Amino acid sequence: MAEACYLCWEVELPERRKKGMKYFGILKEFVIDSGICSHCTTCANICPVRGITAGDKPIDFPNWIELCVDCGACIRVCPRWNYVPLKGMGDYIEILGAKSKRFRGQDGGLVTEIIASAMEMGEIDRAIFVGRDDEWKPVIIHVKSVEQLEGERIRGTKYSFADVIVELRDAVFHTEKGVGVIGTPCMVSGVRKLQKVVKRYSENVKLVVGLFCTENFYHHQLSEFLAEKGIDLTKAVKTDIKKGKFIVEFEDGSKTSFSVKEFDEIIPSGCKVCQDFSGVESDVSVGSVGTPDGYSTVMVRTEIAKKIMDYIRKKDYVEFTEPKPAVVEKLVKYKVKIHPYPPEKKE
Amino acid sequence: MRSRITRRVRIKTPDLNLVDRVKGHIDAIVTAAFQAIFPDRITIQYPRERRDVPDNFRGMIQFDINKCISCFQCSFVCPANAIMMRGAPDGRYYPCIDYTRCIFCHFCVDTCPRGALLRTKIHDVAFSSMEEMFATTEELIEPPEMLREDDTVIRYRIENGDLVLEKIEEIAELSTRPEIQVSPAKLSACAHPENCIACTLCYLTCPSNAISVKVVEGKRTFEIDPKLCTGCGLCVKECPTCTLTLIER
Ligand SMILES: Cc1cc2nc3c(=O)[nH]c(=O)nc-3n(C[C@H](O)[C@H](O)[C@H](O)COP(=O)(O)OP(=O)(O)OC[C@H]3O[C@@H](n4cnc5c(N)ncnc54)[C@H](O)[C@@H]3O)c2cc1C
Numbered sequence: 001m002a003e004a005c006y007l008c009w010e011v012e013l014p015e016r017r018k019k020g021m022k023y024f025g026i027l028k029e030f031v032i033d034s035g036i037c038s039h040c041t042t043c044a045n046i047c048p049v050r051g052i053t054a055g056d057k058p059i060d061f062p063n064w065i066e067l068c069v070d071c072g073a074c075i076r077v078c079p080r081w082n083y084v085p086l087k088g089m090g091d092y093i094e095i096l097g098a099k100s101k102r103f104r105g106q107d108g109g110l111v112t113e114i115i116a117s118a119m120e121m122g123e124i125d126r127a128i129f130v131g132r133d134d135e136w137k138p139v140i141i142h143v144k145s146v147e148q149l150e151g152e153r154i155r156g157t158k159y160s161f162a163d164v165i166v167e168l169r170d171a172v173f174h175t176e177k178g179v180g181v182i183g184t185p186c187m188v189s190g191v192r193k194l195q196k197v198v199k200r201y202s203e204n205v206k207l208v209v210g211l212f213c214t215e216n217f218y219h220h221q222l223s224e225f226l227a228e229k230g231i232d233l234t235k236a237v238k239t240d241i242k243k244g245k246f247i248v249e250f251e252d253g254s255k256t257s258f259s260v261k262e263f264d265e266i267i268p269s270g271c272k273v274c275q276d277f278s279g280v281e282s283d284v285s286v287g288s289v290g291t292p293d294g295y296s297t298v299m300v301r302t303e304i305a306k307k308i309m310d311y312i313r314k315k316d317y318v319e320f321t322e323p324k325p326a327v328v329e330k331l332v333k334y335k336v337k338i339h340p341y342p343p344e345k346k347e
Numbered sequence: 348m349r350s351r352i353t354r355r356v357r358i359k360t361p362d363l364n365l366v367d368r369v370k371g372h373i374d375a376i377v378t379a380a381f382q383a384i385f386p387d388r389i390t391i392q393y394p395r396e397r398r399d400v401p402d403n404f405r406g407m408i409q410f411d412i413n414k415c416i417s418c419f420q421c422s423f424v425c426p427a428n429a430i431m432m433r434g435a436p437d438g439r440y441y442p443c444i445d446y447t448r449c450i451f452c453h454f455c456v457d458t459c460p461r462g463a464l465l466r467t468k469i470h471d472v473a474f475s476s477m478e479e480m481f482a483t484t485e486e487l488i489e490p491p492e493m494l495r496e497d498d499t500v501i502r503y504r505i506e507n508g509d510l511v512l513e514k515i516e517e518i519a520e521l522s523t524r525p526e527i528q529v530s531p532a533k534l535s536a537c538a539h540p541e542n543c544i545a546c547t548l549c550y551l552t553c554p555s556n557a558i559s560v561k562v563v564e565g566k567r568t569f570e571i572d573p574k575l576c577t578g579c580g581l582c583v584k585e586c587p588t589c590t591l592t593l594i595e596r
Contacts, residue, residue, distance in 0.1 A: 005536035005594050010568040011545035048546035048587040071546035071567075173589060198588050199541035 042190030090280025178206030210279020212287025533578030
């Protein structure tokens with residue numbers, strides 16, 4: 001055997017903020033119940049007994065008092081533990097406006113294009129996508145071939161929490177070449193924390209695509225809210241947030257929109273303390289603002305993303321347009337303004 | 348066109364004289380008498396006779412508890428889900444076989460890393476109730492119980508293109524088997540400490556108490572005692588982050 005093996009080894013434990021309480025209890029008290037949990041689901045990924053539940057509900061661990069093995073891994077990977085909000089544009093190599101010639105997406109289909117190209121290049125052999133059911137409830141899809149990306153429901157934005165990071169666990173332990181992950185900024189931070197704690201993740205998660213994000217929703221709250229407005233999501237073909245409006249597009253081409261201000265009540269508290277709009281820790285961030293309709297704004301941040309972008313250029317897979325970084329910057333600042341941390345006390 | 352001719356044919360008994368007739372009858376009686384005493388047959392008169400089967404015949408299974416390391420491999424591999432691991436007072440788990448399900452593939456015997464499962468040539472899976480078909484660990488340790496009535500071993504031969512049955516007057520030995528080859532004993536070890544999340548599932552799973560865990564100065568320390576580790580690999584399977592591996596001793 002080439003590698004060294006050990007009969008004795010040690011692992012650093014996180015601080016136990018409350019004596020005599022199991023680590024999940026501490027996470028629950030300081031992150032979940034205190035309202036700053038982002039629902040990134042990283043803790044549910046790492047929980048060795050798979051006790052932490054996510055889905056369409058706040059993070060929980062039913063019967064943790066008995067079943068939690070008290071390893072503290074959830075705390076070690078939680079991006080909101082000792083929370084210092086990330087913000088700003090972050091470092092980037094280049095910023096582009098682009099539209100895929102192969103894939104139609106939410107905006108320019110660039111997320112799908114980047115993943116497809118990374119697969120073609122052999123950088124990754126799988127990626128985790130968020131599809132949806134008839135009710136627009138997110139469904140996780142493990143994409144293992146470019147052909148799979150042709151599915152209509154696999155692309156496009158679903159404004160609901162999805163268990164992407166939970167599913168990353170299986171992908172990371174099965175991949176041969178590497179995994180691509182797509183997620184909102186909180187998920188990106190979760191992946192980065194996982195990579196610090198478990199080497200397997202730093203070796204096998206090769207590409208992290210961040211999505212610009214202001215806030216996300218619980219599916220049941222969003223669909224109830226829309227149902228009250230008389231909107232039947234089963235007939236919708238696209239949901240979008242643009243210029244302060246939540247827009248639902250239907251099969252027959254008609255559209256309905258509301259001001260996002262109306263959604264204030266159902267914005268999860270964890271989103272209200274998040275200041276990272278652009279996904280500063282990603283390899284490449286993609287969003288809609290900063291480019292004309294039908295184009296994606298792409299912020300290339302790391303070498304691997306640069307390599308993929310160069311490949312896309314060489315293959316002539318996309319059409320380019322001039323991006324407006326100032327517009328992105330405006331939203332970056334706006335998010336910090338509307339999401340103060342620590343939260344302002346309500347009277 | 349040819350006209351169709353229909354004609355009735357009557358078969359007549361051959362016109363034999365008395366001497367020929369008597370001769371014919373005597374022939375028949377002699378053959379019948381001979382067959383009654385030394386019959387030509389290829390069927391085996393089970394259970395009084397038993398067919399001779401090869402040494403690695405896949406019959407009912409016997410279990411050597413002293414060799415078992417409680418690794419569950421037999422139950423994992425069983426394609427018929429016939430093996431149940433049952434907890435024993437010593438904290439380990441040992442196999443039970445449900446013969447209502449067993450398909451006698453002997454994957455369990457082949458896969459056992461310590462050679463704790465043994466082949467027998469017993470194939471008499473006749474029981475008087477379904478409950479009886481569940482062989483508990485204790486029952487597996489003893490050779491399968493059966494009523495022996497046989498005193499002859501039958502072997503088949505092909506002679507001049509004919510299947511010939513050879514009888515040997517002896518009681519068949521049903522437990523002889525070829526020596527099972529086992530690979531050298533293994534030891535669990537930590538191959539990737541950077542993957543370990545300190546969850547202690549290895550420690551909780553280990554049936555031999557070979558893994559100890561201590562918390563010292565904010566660190567959780569793991570130690571594998573090679574004297575206690577049997578190399579069953581349960582910790583390796585249980586580890587959620589692929590930290591552990593089995594190595595040769
Ligand atoms: C909750 C949320 C809020 C967003 N808010 C903004 C915003 O305020 N401003 C802005 O400019 N852009 C925002 N975006 C990003 C934008 O909607 C598009 O996803 C982005 O521009 C990429 O478009 P595309 O055509 O390149 O992607 P496509 O090629 O269409 O691919 C979309 C990708 O998003 C993934 N995805 C969809 N829903 C989710 C989800 N719920 N969780 C994780 N991944 C998902 C899909 O798996 C797919 O890979 C938001 C996205 C999400 C998910």
